[in-house]
Amino acid sequence: MENKEIFEKVDHTLLTQTATWSDIKTICDDAITYQVASVCIPASYVKKAKEYVEGKMKVCTVIGFPNGYNTTAVKVFETKDAINNGADEIDMVINIGHVKDGLYDMIEDEIRQIKAACGDKVLKVIIETCLLTEEEKIKMCEVVTNAKADYIKTSTGFSTSGATFEDVALFAKYVGKDVKIKAAGGISSFDDAKKFISLGASRLGTSRIVKLAKNEQGSGY
Template sequence: MDRKDILKMVDHTLLTQTASWEEIKQICEDAIAYGVASVCIPPSYVKRVKEYVKDRMPVCTVIGFPNGYQTSQVKLYETKEAIENGADELDMVINLGWVKDAEYKLIADEIKEIKAACGSRVLKVIIETCLLTEEEKIKMCQVVTEAGADFIKTSTGFSKAGATFDDIALFKKHVGDNVKIKAAGGIASFDDAEQFIKLGASRLGTSRLIKLAKNQEATGY
């Protein structure tokens, strides 16, 4: 698979706590140069980034990040503010305690409410696979499908592990036709990225692939 085609599926991401404007601006420039799907940045930078990139690149941000245990009303406020500031795509974290308590209706209602606020904008739902059992992952595939989100996403990248090939295969088997798949966290090579895509992912959350591409251009290999 051509590297340019892989990069078209990347949400080029910088969500570290210490991310500075100069670093954010640089990933925006790289995202535009390499033609990725979006740039994914902290909510506090959304307005400034949108003003900077204008229509050159979709802007993605995160909601309830990274732990997901904010109240639904807080997440809804975050969503509305992000949209007002210019966000085109939103990646929300579910309440994992509700998963453990089998409060599936609460999770579904929260997703539905946030999707309603998003309207035509893309909503990705992060279920943090490394903290769930296989049974819980399957149930979340069903909940995310029924709630009408656009994507199910593996990971925040801030927990104990990221995406795995097994999780993407599991998602592909259990999500509805209306739900796409995003692999995120720990994607360290183009070979891994291609395998995630073959298994069913249509988005990849990573900061490493552009770094690899830039290094290849600089070194010739």
């Protein structure tokens, strides 16, 4: 697999609390240079970034991030606001406590409401796999499928660990045929990226792949 094929699946991500506009501009420039799938940035920068990239790059942002315990009404408002500001894709965090309480109908309803707020924009659902049991992960594959989200996503990158090969393989086994998979958190090499893709991921949330490409000579791009 050529590096170019990997870049096409990357959501080039910067979500740190200290991210400045200068930092955001840099990742937008890099995203355009390497032609990644999108830039994934804080909602407060979406409008400015959308204007800055001038249609050359999709802009993604996060909702209910990183803990997921906002009310559904707040998440829906966040989603509508982000889309009004120009977001092309939305990555939302589920309420983990609701999973632990077995409130799967509530989680499905929340995803449906946010998907409705997205309209024709892409919705990715972060289930934070590192905090769930295998049984809960399998159940969330069913919930995300039933709610008709576009993607199921492993992780925020802000919890105890990120994506694992095992979780992506599990998603591929249990998620519906119309739901794609995004691996995110801790993807630190091209070999990792290739492995995740081979297991079924069609998006990778990472800040490191483009940085590696910039630092490598003869990266294949």
